[in-house]
Amino acid sequence: MSEVVKTAPHAPPPLKARRFGLYAQHESIVLMHRDCHACRSEGLSPRSQVLLTSGTREVYATLYQMDGDILALDEAALSEEAWRLLGVEAGDLLTVRHAPTIESMSSVRRRIYGTRLDDTAIDGIVRDVVAGRYTPIHLAAFLTATSVLPLDDAETVALTRAMAGVGEQLDWPSDVVMDKHCIGGLPGNRTTPIVVAILAACGLVMPKTSSRAITSPAGTADTMETLAPVDLDLPAMRRVVDAEGGCIVWGGAVRLSPVDDIFIRVERVLDVDTEGQLIASVLSKKIAAGSTHVVLDIPVGATAKVRTREAAAKLSQRLIEIAARFDLKALCMQTDGTQPVGVGIGPALEALDVLAVLQNRPEAPPDLRQRACLLAGTALELAGAAKAGLGAEAAEAVIADGRAWARFQRICEAQGGMRTPPVAAQRAPIHATRSGRVILIDNRQLATLAKLAGAPDRKAAGIQMQVRLGAEVAAGQPLLTVHAETAGELAYALDYAASHGDMIEIDA
Amino acid sequence: MSEVVKTAPHAPPPLKARRFGLYAQHESIVLMHRDCHACRSEGLSPRSQVLLTSGTREVYATLYQMDGDILALDEAALSEEAWRLLGVEAGDLLTVRHAPTIESMSSVRRRIYGTRLDDTAIDGIVRDVVAGRYTPIHLAAFLTATSVLPLDDAETVALTRAMAGVGEQLDWPSDVVMDKHCIGGLPGNRTTPIVVAILAACGLVMPKTSSRAITSPAGTADTMETLAPVDLDLPAMRRVVDAEGGCIVWGGAVRLSPVDDIFIRVERVLDVDTEGQLIASVLSKKIAAGSTHVVLDIPVGATAKVRTREAAAKLSQRLIEIAARFDLKALCMQTDGTQPVGVGIGPALEALDVLAVLQNRPEAPPDLRQRACLLAGTALELAGAAKAGLGAEAAEAVIADGRAWARFQRICEAQGGMRTPPVAAQRAPIHATRSGRVILIDNRQLATLAKLAGAPDRKAAGIQMQVRLGAEVAAGQPLLTVHAETAGELAYALDYAASHGDMIEIDA
Known part of the structure; x- marks a missing residue:
């Protein structure tokens, strides 16, 4: 007809x-x-x-x-x-x-009904998403559908490629372009600024783009923003890296894998972030950033994002294999994920920990310093800049002699000027109700507490930990202090703490 | 602590x-x-x-x-x-x-990760939804999760019970309270107003609540609204049924299973409506409406919602079994779903077909009349008001002698006054490009065409069919006429028709 x-x-x-x-x-x-x-x-x-x-x-x-x-x-x-x-x-x-009909939604519907998607279908979805055609309802349907029936390897490769392809693509005049990434879930694990400072001080190229928090109280971009501007555009980022060898900027501003930021906003509301989406999110940014080598930190613990060594091994294998499809050499490290890293949780409070380590201060959290040196050392070895087994030691030396701190300050200045992290107006301690030994710390509940206090949107909000696993505490001793910018948020956080007494478990 | x-x-x-x-x-x-x-x-x-x-x-x-x-x-x-x-x-x-944290979203997250939900969890979700706590993102996640991994029988029963439980619950001073429902997907299949008129004229009680369109160009409530008010509250609905034995009102206004209407708005955007959701949607309203018997019309055809006799048989069995759990006697009829029913598609155009049948007019679409009498007859038999095998004949007689039309007018008056369906300002025919026999009609494409023309929100918009399967047509002969209220919508519909030439297939 x-x-x-x-x-x-x-x-x-x-x-x-x-x-x-x-x-x-x-x-x-x-x-x-x-x-x-x-x-x-x-x-x-x-x-x-x-x-x-x-x-x-x-x-x-x-x-x-x-x-x-x-x-x-x-x-x-x-x-x-x-x-x-x-x-x-x-x-x-x-x-x-x-608005015209969204053609690629027919692919999402097929996926909801159980049919796996090929490269063309996934490409169509990603193109429609980046063009702003998907409403939150459409985005939630796609992300949920690919969580319930998880993305397989072929779909994950296709999604990674499509996501890397729709944004900016960087390239660098260097054979080795280093990157690192932590598969989140561990509050306070803010090693990136330290690692960048060490590697740049050692002459490596590390144009680091970081994301904002998905479901955590702070992403590296959120924390770094309290120390220097992070919303640099591409030419500005290139100037910083040309001058200093490294940078720590927000990936969203340079439009690397811009679809990732769109997905993240919906994942944050749902508090869902499954393996295939995580792999595509991580690797699409590394590929678009022009990285050749990446060290991946996978914290393992009962209340971390990855809960068992087996799950971490499986995830590592998928990450390495899929990265290899894009000529990206990935190395995964399983790290301790049983408790928060450092003292601060929340953008500004984590920034204070980073500064303490870089400045070689005696009160610097030793666990944060050690993790950063382990990651930086592994990267040095991966890049051939340190002998096998001697990387961590070399990294330690770069902190100890002040080169890392000097380089970090130069990077901050190049990014637009160093800032002093803000301080919260509202604070309240939470005390131990009994004496005994700290036997369990719930990362997830601490993250929720910090978010209710306002993190990551309120930069100064979060938690300062006053105990670690194994500590002996007396009844009435402060376990942590909640920081908030407003009385309302402090009240929300304290309400939550009052009804979650098992956040820090004490064995008499 | x-x-x-x-x-x-x-x-x-x-x-x-x-x-x-x-x-x-x-x-x-x-x-x-x-x-x-x-x-x-x-x-x-x-x-x-x-x-x-x-x-x-x-x-x-x-x-x-x-x-x-x-x-x-x-x-x-x-x-x-x-x-x-x-x-x-x-x-x-x-x-x-x-807003406080949505407690039941933890159930939705567990469901996304593959854990089936028990009664308590589903009840919690439905209660949070009816309280308005779920944003479109949360709703889309729940509906998608229960589509990819479809609701099993236990979950469907739980969802049905929870949905029926959060709204109004009707009861009627009659042992037999009749209901009917069509498992959509067939444009123009508007038998309900005719069936209600016949059964009420025969002395049965049929307090019919209907929904608005989900993914179709018209729901019964949309069509009926062009003939009489349908947004009656509960006391008004009860007055109509007490006086006339039957009514045709919008279920949303009497708040029967109000969560269903919330789900439907999201399902409409996604164009997704899976079996468990469909069963819970249909049965929760029947249960809340106090029905004891229900006749379910399941059109089967390649482009209907249910595509094969096997799928229809499976759906029928689930509907009957789950209905029985609530002491509701269901009877399912498989009907022809290969082409639209009647002439009109869209609220007002379907209302014109209904009027033609009830008024015994010679141009009344015979297929619509026949289907309505078959359904009404089956209901009469189910209720013991006609002998087995003689129901359809009895129903025919009630139309032929004008009792159905008289009763329908009284029902419309009782609902607030009979209306004349609106007429579209914009019309354009679509012509056959070749001579031959009509061998295929795509219900889905016709539904899309009617929706682009403005249905169901624009009451007068839709399609008038001028051919049926098997018709011999000459090149240049009109196949259908598109009706729209505005020039913009007419243009959208015609653009779509121009690029979907296989909507009505002609074999030379």
Whole structure:
């Protein structure tokens, strides 16, 4: 069939762009008057997905409608994100029409019904996601579907490649480009800034891009941001690395694997982050960053993200094999994941630990220093810059003689100037209710406590630990101190602590 | 551990409620000034989930922030839905705080990781959903998780019971309370209003509640709404049934299984509706409606929702067995699902077909009349009101002598007054490009075409079919006519038709 009556190409009536000062995180929103002619002629209802067009730019947005006199009939009021993406000025003309059907959602539906996806299908999904066509509902469906029936190796490779392919791709004039990554889940494990400082001081190239927290109280980018700007664009990042050999910047700002950041926002709400997604997330950024070697830190513990040595071994094998498909040499290290690393949990509090180690201060947490040196040493060995078995020792020496601290300061200055981490206005200690020995520390509950206190969005919020496993404590002795920026958040955190008395277990 | 410093119970600063005239479908939204003291003291960021409290009422909402002078610093501007649920007047005081953690999401996470849920877990999820605690992301995760690893019988029974339990529960002073339901997927299959009219005319009690469309161009409630009001509350519904023996109202308005409507909104976006969810959706409403007997119409066809006789048999068995667990006697009928029923597709166009059948008009679609009589006849037999094998004949007689039409008019009047279905302003025919015989009609593509034309939200929009399977057509002869309320929607539909020439296949 299908000879249709030819109509003139359909053009919706234009509207005037208005900056509404609406902050909706990363959501593109357009508000239009309920009685506006464009809504009527296009048949647009509240919460329609629409396509905004101005000149050559297109933005997918969610429509809301208003009555009353705040909006004129011919205005389209934009959220800050939509305003930025569309690149309009006040009064510029734009059109609003129904968003076209998302073609790749048919692949997501097939996946929900149990059919595995090939490269083309996964590529289509990632392209639609990066174009902003997926609403949170579509994103949640894709991420859940690939969690319940986990991504297999072929799908994980395809997702990794597709995610690496849709953003910026870096390359560096060096045969060895070093990277490291921790498979999260261990509060306070903030070795990256120390490792970068050591390796850069040893002459290696380490253009480190880090993510913000997914389900943890702080990501490396969150912590580093309290010490220096991290939202550098690509030319700025390149200048820092050219000058200092290393950097610690936020991956989202340089648009490496931008889809990862979109996924992460939904994973954070769901508190779900499964193996295939984790591998694609980690490796797509390393590949896009132009890394040749990567050391992966996998903390293992009953309340870490990876709970057993067997699971860690399986994950390591998949990471190494899939990395090899992209000519990326990966080395995985299983590390102790039974308790937090260092003293601080939360962006600023972890930054203080990092500074203490780099500055060689006596109160520096020895576990953080040791882990950082182990990772840096392994990287030195992997790159041929230290003899086998002697890497950690070499790394220790670089901290001890001040070269790491000097290099770190130079990196911070190059990134835009060193900052002093903020200090929380609100603090409250939590005390031991009995005397005895600390026999168990629940990383997950501590992470939740720190998040309720406001981390990672409130930089100064979090926890300072005052005990470690094996410590003998007396009843009434402080176990930790909660830091918050506001009284409301401190109250939420303390409410949680009061009902979770097993967070730190004491054996009499 | 866990002796916390006792603080006074935390109370966020109050704000003044402002009705913002914001239409966001069913979404509760609160807008606050970026610099307002409550955002600062509570640590609230854009897109935080918050709990609004005023007096004894609580509403979960999504927070957006604004700068500029549209909002005062002490104002909380509410969307229409939040305004209605919170029951405030302009200037009333309310508080905004972080929404508490959703306890039942831990069950959803366990389900994502492959653990089946028990009754208590499913009950917790349904209770949190009906309380409005789940965002679209959480809902999409639950619905996707129970689609990829489908709900088993125990979970389906638990979900059915939980869904039936959180809304209103009807009971009727009659031993036999009849119901019918069609497992959708067949455009134009609008037998319900006819069946209710026949059975009520025969003295049976049939308090029919219907849903709106999930993924189809019209649900029975959408169609019936063009003929009479359907958003009756419980006392009004009871008055209609007491007076006339039957009604056809929207289930959402009487809050039978209100969670079903919440799920449906997300399922519609995803275009996903799997077996366990379908069974719980159908049966929870029948149970809550106090039905004792139900006839289920299962159209079978390559492009219907159920594609094979085997799948229909399996679904029938599950429906009957699970219904029996709730003392509900179900009877399933497999019907022809190879092409649309009647002539119209879309709310008003289907209503015209219903009227033609009830009014005994010569142009009434014979297939619609026959299906309605078969279903009504089976129901009469099931209820003992007709002898085995003679039900359909009895139903035919009730249409032929005008009793069904008379009863239908009385029901419409009792529901608030009979209406005339609206007529579309925009129409365009689609013509055969060759001569030959119609050998295939794609229900799914026709449904998409009708939806692009605006159905079900635009009541007059949809399709009028001008051919059926087996028809001999000449090149240039119209196959169907697209109806739309706006030029924009007509254009979207025609664009789709132009690129889907295999919607109606003609064999030369």
